Every structure is written in structure tokens, then in C-alpha cells.
Amino acid sequence: MKFRLLILVFVVFFSCEPNISVIELPSIFCDNMILQRNSEAQFWGSGHNHERITVTPSWDGREYKVEIDEDGNWITMLATPEAGGPYEISIKGKGDEFVLKNVVIGDIWLCSGQSNMEWSANSGIDNAEVEIANANFPNIRLFSVEKTTADTPQENVNGTWQVCTPATMQDFSAVAYFFAKKVQEETGIPIGLIDASWGGTPAEVWTPERIFEENEKLKEAAKAIEPTDSWPTEPTIVHNAMIAPITPFKITGALWYQGESNVPNAETYQKLFTEMIGSWRKSWGYDFPFYYSQIAPFKYGTPEAGVIVRDQQRRAMEFPNTGMVLTSDICTIDDIHPTNKQDVGLRLANVALKEHYKSLDAEVYGPLYKEMIINGNEVEVIFKHAEGLTWKEKGERYLRLPAKMENFFQPKRLSEMIRL
Numbered sequence: 001m002k003f004r005l006l007i008l009v010f011v012v013f014f015s016c017e018p019n020i021s022v023i024e025l026p027s028i029f030c031d032n033m034i035l036q037r038n039s040e041a042q043f044w045g046s047g048h049n050h051e052r053i054t055v056t057p058s059w060d061g062r063e064y065k066v067e068i069d070e071d072g073n074w075i076t077m078l079a080t081p082e083a084g085g086p087y088e089i090s091i092k093g094k095g096d097e098f099v100l101k102n103v104v105i106g107d108i109w110l111c112s113g114q115s116n117m118e119w120s121a122n123s124g125i126d127n128a129e130v131e132i133a134n135a136n137f138p139n140i141r142l143f144s145v146e147k148t149t150a151d152t153p154q155e156n157v158n159g160t161w162q163v164c165t166p167a168t169m170q171d172f173s174a175v176a177y178f179f180a181k182k183v184q185e186e187t188g189i190p191i192g193l194i195d196a197s198w199g200g201t202p203a204e205v206w207t208p209e210r211i212f213e214e215n216e217k218l219k220e221a222a223k224a225i226e227p228t229d230s231w232p233t234e235p236t237i238v239h240n241a242m243i244a245p246i247t248p249f250k251i252t253g254a255l256w257y258q259g260e261s262n263v264p265n266a267e268t269y270q271k272l273f274t275e276m277i278g279s280w281r282k283s284w285g286y287d288f289p290f291y292y293s294q295i296a297p298f299k300y301g302t303p304e305a306g307v308i309v310r311d312q313q314r315r316a317m318e319f320p321n322t323g324m325v326l327t328s329d330i331c332t333i334d335d336i337h338p339t340n341k342q343d344v345g346l347r348l349a350n351v352a353l354k355e356h357y358k359s360l361d362a363e364v365y366g367p368l369y370k371e372m373i374i375n376g377n378e379v380e381v382i383f384k385h386a387e388g389l390t391w392k393e394k395g396e397r398y399l400r401l402p403a404k405m406e407n408f409f410q411p412k413r414l415s416e417m418i419r420l
Contacts, residue, residue: 023047023093028249030100032161034141034192036250037083037105044075044248047093056090059105075248080105083189102163104139106190107183108251111176112206112243113258115199116293116337116344121170121177125341135169139189140180142172145196145246149205149237153244161192173197175257175293178345179352186353186360194251196242200231202261203269205238207276208283212236218272224265233261247283253356254280255348256292259313260336263305269312274319289356291323291348292316296331296338314368323351326366363387 025045035041043055047068055064059081066076078089085104090097111117121128146158162168169177173195180191198205204212204222212219212235225233232238254277262269277290294313300306310328317324325347331338338344353360365385373380383389 023053023091023096023098025091026156026245027159028143028157028161028194028246030160032102032141032163033100033143034104034106034108034161034190035078035080036108036252037080037189039080039250040077041080041250042075042248043078043089044073045091046072047074047096048072051094054090054092056092057103058088058090059084083107085190104141104190104192106139106141106192108192108194108249109176109179110194110196110246110251110254111173111179111256112196112254113256113292114197114201114261116260116296116341117173117175117255117257118195118197118199119174119337119341120172121174123174123337124339125174126339127342131174131342132166132170135164135166135177137164137181137184139191140164140177140184141190141192142168142177143192143194144172145194145242147198148241149232149234150241151237153240155245157196157242157245174341175345175348176255178342179255179349180345182346182349183352183357186349187357194246194249196246197257198231198238198242200228200261201238201258202233203258203272203276204235205232206243206258207236207272208239208244208279209236211272211275211279215271215275218268218275221265221268221272225261226264243280244283247280251284251288253289253291253352256290257295257344258292259295259309260298260306263300263302263309266305266308266312269309270315273312273316277319277322287321289321289323289352290319291325291351291355293325293344293348294327296327296336297333298331298336299333317368321355323355324365325351329366 023045024047029043047053049068049070049072051068053066053068053074055076055078056062057078064076064078066074068074083106086102089100089103121132125131142162142164143159176193176195180193184191202225204225212222222235227233259269281287294310295306298306313324316322325344327338327344330340330343350360350364354362354364363385367383367386367389370382370384373382
């Protein structure tokens with residue numbers, strides 16, 4: 001009896017000893033994933049302390065060996081080739097080996113903001129049935145970050161990479177999809193989209209805590225956003241959960257469609273927005289391109305509320321390596337969620353093709369207010385990017401206002417009102 005008991009204890013002891021590796025990867029590394037081309041792409045995970053991990057990508061067969069640290073984490077840098085695929089990535093540890101399949105190499109765009117970025121074909125877009133049916137693009141990969149919040153920066157997100165098909169496209173960001181469709185068709189480069197968006201959210205929730213610690217004015221302005229049970233409004237808590245965990249993951253750039261929920265504190269939007277952009281770039285460690293859509297000309301309850309946000313967005317174009325597309329000509333004032341998502345995605349794609357890919361030689365920006373000049377009894381309002389914008393009587397690219405309107409359009413007042 002004692003002999004049998006000793007054997008049982010021996011079996012239990014050795015079966016519980018961690019001699020079989022359990023390698024874990026963050027969810028952004030999985031089948032169907034995409035890695036940034038021509039780069040040193042960070043690749044990381046966890047496992048048993050001091051165990052050796054070997055990562056072998058099929059594009060070059062090179063073995064990347066790394067030891068798990070005493071906290072159970074490991075990290076290596078994979079040298080990625082030019083765009084292409086599909087490839088496989090083997091991850092091997094002590095007694096544990098698995099392979100990531102159908103991996104492509106290309107460009108990755110982080111897509112964020114509120115409902116107009118989140119809006120999918122199933123939410124209601126123009127020509128939705130046809131667009132969904134034609135959404136077969138094996139070289140477009142989609143990753144939706146699950147909505148969640150956190151009080152402190154997290155290390156992982158919930159989500160999975162999927163190949164773009166009618167089944168996967170229809171619930172994905174429509175603006176992001178139409179952007180990727182155009183860029184992929186024009187360049188031939190596989191495109192990955194990470195959709196981290198949440199309807200209703202103000203820009204404050206997407207901004208790191210330190211921005212508010214360093215800027216009292218933005219901290220006070222955030223208090224103008226009224227809390228709601230429908231979506232988070234507390235500064236930073238969405239950034240902690242949905243942006244911070246993916247900052248080690250190499251991206252090409254970011255797309256943004258947001259601003260409607262910042263109507264209550266519109267006057268500080270330019271400062272908040274550019275600080276947010278700068279903070280994201282600092283977290284990733286490089287100045288990636290950041291392209292965004294101006295909000296639609298929805299008729300808000302407060303006079304000029306949306307106008308002020310659009311003006312703040314226009315002014316934000318002064319921030320380096322940014323680009324803005326207009327929506328005022330393709331929307332109506334009675335729908336805060338315009339259904340023409342095709343043109344928004346196309347315009348963002350054209351900006352990227354011109355500014356980042358350097359493959360498009362055309363005007364990609366709509367007319368933007370530049371300055372006004374008072375000449376006697378006339379006021380000249382001058383625009384840049386104004387090809388095609390003409391005054392019917394004069395054929396010139398500025399608007400003349402008669403002096404008899406000067407009691408209403410005082411110079412200071414006029415400069416505040418020219419917000420396109």
C-alpha cells in the first residue's frame with residue numbers, strides 16, 4: 001500500500017512540474033495577420049521563465065532565438081521583406097510548437113474615431129448590397145479591436161485578423177474598407193486595417209493621461225463633455241485599453257474620423273487633437289502619417305457648433321505630416337452619419353497616395369480658407385487648393401462681399417465665420 005502511494009505522489013509531482021512549454025502570443029499575432037513591409041517588426045509573447053524560444057518566418061528561413069525573461073516575457077525583431085505572401089511563421093519552445101498561417105507582408109493602417117469611422121455597410125451605406133457582394137480582397141486584412149476601457153495601460157486587446165470577404169467586410173468600418181480597396185488596387189501592396197473605434201466617444205478618451213496632466217486648459221475643457229451610459233467619456237480610458245496595447249505593433253499610419261462629440265468644447269479641439277496625434281507618434285516611436293476626415297455639416301442644436309469643430313480641424317492641418325479631407329459637399333445637414341462612405345474612404349486614399357506613396361499627381365484637398373483682405377468697400381476671401389472654385393461673375397478664386405454688409409461682417413467676426 002505504501003509503495004502504491006509513493007508512486008501516486010511521484011506521478012502527481014512530475015505531472016504538475018512546468019516542463020512543457022506554454023507559449024502565448026498577443027491576439028494581434030494570429031493566422032491571416034499582416035506585418036509591416038521592409039521593417040524591423042516587433043514580435044513578442046510570454047512563456048516559462050528563461051526558456052528559449054525560436055521564431056522562424058518562412059520568407060527567409062532565418063531562426064530568431066530569444067530567451068524568456070524572469071517576468072515571463074520575450075520579444076524579438078523580425079526583418080520583413082518587400083510586400084508579398086502568403087507566408088508562415090513558426091514559434092517553437094520546449095515541447096511546444098505552432099505555426100501562424102496565411103501571413104502577408106504589406107502596409108498597416110490604424111483606423112480610429114467615433115461612429116462615422118465605426119459605421120459599417122450593415123449600418124447603412126450607399127449601394128450596400130453591391131459593395132458587400134464585391135468585397136473579395138484576399139490581400140486586405142481586417143482586425144477589429146473589441147470595445148473596452150481600462151484605468152491603466154493594458155498589454156493586449158481582443159480581436160483576430162480576418163481576410164476581407166463579403167462576410168467579414170459587412171460589419172467592418174466602411175470608410176477604412178474603401179480606403180484600403182483604393183490603395184491596394186493602386187499600389188498592389190497588401191493592406192491591413194486595425195479598426196479601433198467607438199461611436200459617440202470624444203477625443204479625450206483616446207488621449208493619454210499625461211496630456212491632461214501637462215495641460216490644465218485641456219483638463220478643464222474635458223469637463224464640458226457630459227457623461228453618458230451609452231459610451232465612455234472619461235479621458236484616457238479607451239486609449240489605455242484599445243490603443244496602448246498595440247503601440248509595439250508596427251504600422252504605416254493612422255486614419256481618423258471623429259469630432260462630433262467634441263462640439264461642447266470645440267474651441268480647444270485643435271490643441272487636443274494635435275496633442276493626441278503627437279502622443280500616439282511618441283508611443284510608436286516614429287512620425288507616421290495621420291490623415292483624417294472633417295466632420296459632416298450636420299445641423300447641431302447650438303449655432304455654429306459644428307462649424308467651430310470643422311475650423312479647428314482645418315487649423316490642425318498645420319501639424320506636420322497630416323492631411324484632411326472635406327465632406328461638406330457630399331453630405332446633408334440632417335444626417336450626422338452620412339451614408340456616402342465611399343467618397344470619404346476614396347478621398348483619404350487619394351491623400352495617402354499623394355502624400356505617402358507619392359504615386360498620385362493631382363489635387364486631393366478641397367478648397368480651404370487662407371486669408372481675407374479688405375480693399376476699400378470690398379472684402380476678398382482667398383482660398384487655397386481652390387482649383388475649380390470660381391466666383392460666377394468674376395471667374396476668380398475668391399469671394400467679394402459688398403461694403404454694405406460691413407455692419408454684420410466685421411473683420412474679426414468674418415475671420416471667425418470663414419470655417420469650411
